[in-house]
Amino acid sequence: MRIVIIGAGFAGLYAALSAARLRDIQGVSPEKLEIALVAPEPTLVVRPRLYEPKPETLTAPLLDVLKAIDVVYMQGSAETIDAKSKFVGIVAAKGAKKELPYDRLIVATGSRLFRPNIPGLAEHGFSVDTLDDAVALDKHLHSLPGRPAVKGRDTVVVVGGGFTGIEAATEMAARLREIFGKNAKPRVIIVERSPAIAPDMGEGARPVIEDALRKLGVETRVEACIGSLDEAGVTLTSGERIEAETVVWAAGIRAAPLTQQVLAERDSFGRLLVDRDLRVPGAPGVFATGDAARAACDDEGNYALMSCQHATRMGAFAGNNAAAELLGVPTKHYHQKGYVTCLDLGEAGALFTTGWERNVKMIGDVAKKTKREINTVWIYPPQAERAVALASANPERVTDVTGFL
Ligand SMILES: Cc1cc2nc3c(=O)[nH]c(=O)nc-3n(C[C@H](O)[C@H](O)[C@H](O)COP(=O)(O)OP(=O)(O)OC[C@H]3O[C@@H](n4cnc5c(N)ncnc54)[C@H](O)[C@@H]3O)c2cc1C
Structure with missing residues (x-):
């Protein structure tokens, strides 16, 4: 069999x-x-x-x-x-x-990742969806300082204000400073078609995210859709033009x-x-x-x-x-039964919620500590030791509040 x-x-x-x-x-x-x-x-x-x-x-x-x-x-x-x-x-x-x-x-x-048929997206859109995509984005970011300092070189547009878009955008500010140097003033803009960023997060959690975006200087355009992309930026369907040599697609x-x-x-x-x-x-x-x-x-x-x-x-x-x-x-x-959200907010910490109604339980550095533990320990494969590995996959294993343990 x-x-x-x-x-x-x-x-x-x-x-x-x-x-x-x-x-x-x-x-x-x-x-x-x-x-x-x-x-x-x-x-x-x-x-x-x-x-x-x-x-x-x-x-x-x-x-x-x-x-x-x-x-x-x-x-x-x-x-x-x-x-x-x-x-x-x-x-x-x-x-x-x-x-x-x-x-x-x-x-x-x-x-x-779902990439709709928007002019220029296939040629100019980056993403953090697959390993190859993430490596290509990282290479591109590191190539930016060697390019002419035109308007838009230091600007990143992240399309999609859901979990992935928020994590990519909030981490991006620090990534760009690391690449361009401490005194750089990179711009990060989230473009989201809903009336609010993090449309699924609910009224309790959203203010924490909005506060983090403010602290990090991440700009937002809500109720906005991308009409087209080219190598120098994006044009919204409203006609607004944003010069940006980096566009990260995180919508769908x-x-x-x-x-x-x-x-x-x-x-x-x-x-x-x-x-x-x-x-x-x-x-x-x-x-x-x-x-x-x-x-x-x-x-x-x-x-x-x-x-x-x-x-x-x-x-x-x-x-x-x-x-x-x-x-x-x-x-x-x-x-x-247990469901949690742990959203990375870059240098503004993280947000940890429990339940489908997303009750805020931890924010800032405390939540960030949990996020780091999830990302560096809990989601990694078990040890290559037979008994330990098999025990890790008991479907009836009682999970703690995080849903992972
Ligand atoms: C940037 C980012 C951030 C995220 N953050 C979180 C988070 O904070 N919390 C969270 O819970 N989730 C998060 N997710 C979602 C999470 O990564 C996915 O839900 C999870 O990876 C799904 O696991 P999976 O095993 O179903 O699929 P995947 O992890 O996508 O694995 C699929 C596997 O199938 C293989 N495969 C596909 N097609 C074939 C084929 N035809 N033949 C053979 N092999 C094939 C692939 O190579 C891969 O090995 C995030 C995702 C992204 C991209």
């Missing part, structure tokens, strides 16, 4: 750990139940940190931990899913094609394209609709998890967000349930 997991992000990693944990508990050998993880690289890209400097350092190796739990790593990119015959078509290194049969499939392919996200290979219902983000056990109805043997799936996380009408916090736990349930079906033990409903 074989479980194939596609994707080595937070959801894919925890699916592998959790399936291996149940296999271990049931005393089944890796020869009898193979768990294979398919991804282009055997590394976890720490996406929640890609707005930081030195993005090339923001990955964690996975081969040792996968080896410690007897999960087979297969290098490649899945291109097709044949849910009828139950195999995945993989393109490996150097273009070699391979078909991999499965008994259970876990789609954990995550998400990608979609499930990765592989989800389209599964003939099933999807939401407007392209996420596969799944049942409480994270199965894809209508696609026998297929589970979806993390950013690739839309799942209810409680009985009160809340749905998992495209977040690392949800992807990790959803992964643990998907892996457990795929293995449970093959081993003939009961599956478990995915559930995740």
